[in-house]
Amino acid sequence: MGKHLHRAAAWLAGLALLAGAGAAAAEIKIGVVNPAVLLEKSPQAEAARKRLEREFAPRDRELVRRQKELRKLEERLARDGAVMSESERRKLEREIRSRRRDIKRAQDEFREDFNIRRNEEFGKLQRQVYRAIVSLAKEEKFDLILGDGVLYAGKKVDITGRVLQRLKEDFRREQGGAGAKKQ
Template sequence: MKRHIHSILLLCALLLPGLAAAEVKVGFVNTAKLMEKAPQAKAAISKMEAEFAPREKDLVALQREIKSKEEKLARDGAVMSEAERSKLERELISRKRELKRSQDEFREDLNIRRNEELSKLQRRLYEAIVTLAKEEKFDLILSEGVVFASKRIDITDAVLQHLDKAFKSSK
């Protein structure tokens, strides 16, 4: 991170003497705010929740089933025949394995989809920032690693408005 900031500062130091006569327009974008507030981000979250809700519901049902069988074994185990208790114990072991496998698959699939959506969103944010920078004739847009940015150069809200328009026009 420090190396990245030093590179930017070195670039600015090299460019500023040559640009002393010209006005340099610099902007700052808070990408964390964009990721949180962009309508595309909210839509991606809603889409993923809808996509994974049925599987999550199945996992919860399986957990309840296992808990119910465990309670039955604890409650009635002493009065069950050896064959019944053994069958229930084997069934519990099998269902717990199934639950663990399903949870692992669910987590893995969710992470893959989250990364896909994050990648798409990052591309959209980048495109929106570049488009706005060109439209507003910015010379330099800074993002991460900035310690302070005044409201005068913070274009995050303008990028959000641009993303909002793009989102509404895509519907």
């Protein structure tokens, strides 16, 4: 991020020199976009969250079910352990340890699989946001679009809302095309 800030500052300094030179420098059109807002509020982001939820909800429910079963065994041991035979108590303790290990392993696998898929979805979303920014920049003939690392940008140069609108239009178009293909 620091490298981008320095690069942007150098660009802006160069632009200021050009503008101040008084030569027949053409007006430079600069826009600023907040990628975090786009990654949070775009319909593509919401669709990605829903896909992940649909994909991982069954495994999550299964983990919760297994944890409840484990708690019941632990409660049984706490409640009845003193009146159980030594062999029964040891058998139940082994069962609890075994299930605890299995659940931990399943949770670790779940977390790893979820993180991999979330990163895939995030990468896809970043590419969609980038394409929307570039498309808008070319259409509206921007010379420079700044993103992360901008300390202040007035409403006149902030194009985040317009890019978000573009993403919404793209999403509607994609959904319309997907709906037509399914029929």
